[in-house]
Amino acid sequence: RNKAINATVAKxxxxxxxxxxxxxxxxSIMGFLELxxxxxxxxxxxxxxxxLAYATGQSLLGLIGEILDVDKIESGNYQLQPQ
Numbered sequence: 896r897n898k899a900i901n902a903t904v905a906k907x908x909x910x911x912x913x914x915x916x917x918x919x920x921x922x923s924i925m926g927f928l929e930l931x932x933x934x935x936x937x938x939x940x941x942x943x944x945x946x947l948a949y950a951t952g953q954s955l956l957g958l959i960g961e962i963l964d965v966d967k968i969e970s971g972n973y974q975l976q977p978q
Contacts, residue, residue, distance in 0.1 A: 913962055920955040924948050 927948035931941060 913958075916958055917955065920951045920958075923951045924955075927951070
């Protein structure tokens with residue numbers, strides 16, 4: 896019973912952490928898009944904002960991939976891929 900309680904607590908903490916880790920880059924992307932919607936940016940500033948939003952999106956995709964991998968490992972459905 897203690898193992899089940901500990902597992903539930905650990906999963907809740909993991910989900911809270913992941914929620915924060917996902918929310919932060921999404922907020923950044925939204926901020927970059929808000930900047931881009933304004934007309935006061937130079938072409939160079941727009942290119943920089945787009946580059947930062949893209950990099951943040953890539954980082955977010957990587958994080959989501961890692962979360963999915965953890966879920967696969969926990970469920971026993973993870974298969975190693977030789978490289």
